[in-house]
Amino acid sequence: MAAPPGMMLSDRSAPPAYDPSAYPPFAVTVDVVVLTFVEGQLATLLIRRGEPPFEGRWSLPGGFVRPDESLEEAAGRELREETGVDAAAHLEQLGAYGDPGRDPRMRVVTVAYLAVIGEVGAVQAGSDAAAAELVAVSDIVHRPVDRLAFDHHQILDDALETVRARLEDTPLATAFVGPEFTLSELRGVYESAWETELDPGNFRRKILGEPDLVEATGNTRPPGPEGGKPPETYRYATAPMLTSPITRPKPKRDDGSDRSGR
């Protein structure tokens, strides 16, 4: 039942000494899931690997944590180095991934971060020598083959599920769009992340009904090539949380077959 005596590694309160050789060697890295909303779709920043292992596969941007920086600082630095974005509209830790064998070369614990950015232009500029590309999330996730390197596919899936949950009760959606946005754009973030469609009128009522969530700018946007009434624009106000969640509709049961009648 109890730990064998003498196994001091299990008790941090009494380590024999603080000699680096006395504890197992771990590398600690950060990986960043960079998400944005471009052309009506969620997109993520991926890097094509140039050498083994997983040569030629997509991977998340990331790198070693430096001795003098915090985990979040490391994530911000990697984001800046890979995308040129100085500060994400939203930067949040997703969790740690440390299964033995997740990197075939050595024991690596990575701390995954979610970075959401609204300004797409900067990304294109910053994707320099690192062979970084913005890839539509829908092109990556729904593929059993051609998975990401390491356990990055799992990390991406977890990031997306976190986003889907955060959209329900936080203003996270506003981080995907620019500082000034239309309600259709905002709705597009929800529809893309949830892979569903939302009623425009009800969505509008819900968003505008949330106190201090958004405020009108007084400006309008010219309509797209499809025509339509010029939409008003809004900006994010101050609410750190929603007072009541925007409920994700149940997955439609008509997915596979529309079996017989409704």
Next chain:
Amino acid sequence: MAAPPGMMLSDRSAPPAYDPSAYPPFAVTVDVVVLTFVEGQLATLLIRRGEPPFEGRWSLPGGFVRPDESLEEAAGRELREETGVDAAAHLEQLGAYGDPGRDPRMRVVTVAYLAVIGEVGAVQAGSDAAAAELVAVSDIVHRPVDRLAFDHHQILDDALETVRARLEDTPLATAFVGPEFTLSELRGVYESAWETELDPGNFRRKILGEPDLVEATGNTRPPGPEGGKPPETYRYATAPMLTSPITRPKPKRDDGSDRSGR
């Protein structure tokens, strides 16, 4: 702006070599926030530290991750070693804490886990030589002084906030109580975690209205010393999530006013 050339540590895709001396030395540990519900209160398992740093302060149980085990396995092992509980009713990762200086001795990244257990008896049995004790959460949290060692107070706060959120839309509350429980017990978990009071009738309607959340056992429990109708008991059924959240009431605005009394 950019990293100085030659600083290869910032790019995991091209490390010079996999020599342990080539990357910064990190220790990786797991810390476990063990929560249970005893005598109508949330309680957590803490360990009184016997040596510096933070000598004499409470700390979370935890220890080094071994080279051949996953993070979750390490958390389960620590839980087993500290409490004697073979498997928590709920074991979930909270996140990684790795600020430089969080441990004055060396750079330590800890991955925090939340373990919820329902059977209190086993804990008392397992708290052997490690000087582990069950402490009421309310006795710990609301104190600016006498904080936990390291950043464990922050970890505990984060764990509690995670619990408060999980209670809203998952069956987590059932993990705090035994396999057979009354709705009052379950309500007590909510009231204790949320520091609020819930209407018994409405709570009952909500819980029983959730499909596959709980099922009646057909048994009743003798009433407590206060009397009352003998309650029926229930057990957790199968629902992994609630279909609609149990909304946490807004914090009453009457706080602070009665600070003179009791």
Next chain:
DNA sequence: CGCGGTTCGAGTCCCTTTGACTATAAGTCG
């Protein structure tokens, strides 16, 4: 220019959910 097509914004209808409350049942203690 007129017309069908589009999106946007406002509003209606109605069912469901839920907070507040009342009533009854079945125990306790003194």
Next chain:
DNA sequence: CGACTTATAGTCAAAGGGACTCGAACCGCG
């Protein structure tokens, strides 16, 4: 027994939200 407790059932009204309609303002096209 009577006052008190908790448990369970039920009622009522307000709020929330899904489905829907309608007019406004823009597009492209003939």
